[in-house]
Amino acid sequence: MIPDLSNANIYIVCGHTDLRKGVDGLAILVTEEYKMGVFDNALFIFCGTRKDRFKALYWNKSVFLLLYKCFENGYMQWPRDRSEIRRLNYRQMSRLVNGLAIEERRTIRPIIPRHVY
Template sequence: MKLIDFTQVENIFIVCGKTDMRRQIDGLAATITEEYDMDVYNDALFLFCGGNKDRFKALYWEGDGFLLLHKRLENGKLNWPRNQNEVQKLTTQQLRWLLEGLSINPKISIKPAIKGSIA
């Protein structure tokens, strides 16, 4: 058995909205295949969050079985997107931001300097 190195996973997907956190491996895998018509056996990590936004689950196929991770935060909440019935592909950077409590779509960006202006 190996633990997941998120930087080496080909695809990272976040299931937006609320997921029933009582669901286990079979229920979460069924959500991916039936509701979103995606392949759970592809090299992909799927992330799910409940209503409280203080815990999440991650589902990953390791080649010989599923790995189900469940994390509950003691302090703070996740900045989980609530667009129901949507799955978004994340970069490893966006995953880091999410797990640090930041938005996966930051609104602040560095603007290029205007030509001829002094910095």
């Protein structure tokens, strides 16, 4: 039942969202506050005040899917600017929902070979 999201438009609603909202409440939030279409092959991800859980809303051409995930250990690194929706690619979304930072930080620097004479 999990949709293939590799070609979907993926958005995170930054800031806090009331996660008590269901499908209708989240769809109204997207259409009225952000002026976006919920039927446009888009996945919208919402986070509440606690960063250890999120909800996602997706229209699969016949019904809405409301996905919910709660981390037992750890939390997400969630942008808190409430006034924006941020677009993600599939890889960034995968990192976010697995508890990693959206942007990969390079910790390994490439080795620059030195000429030894």
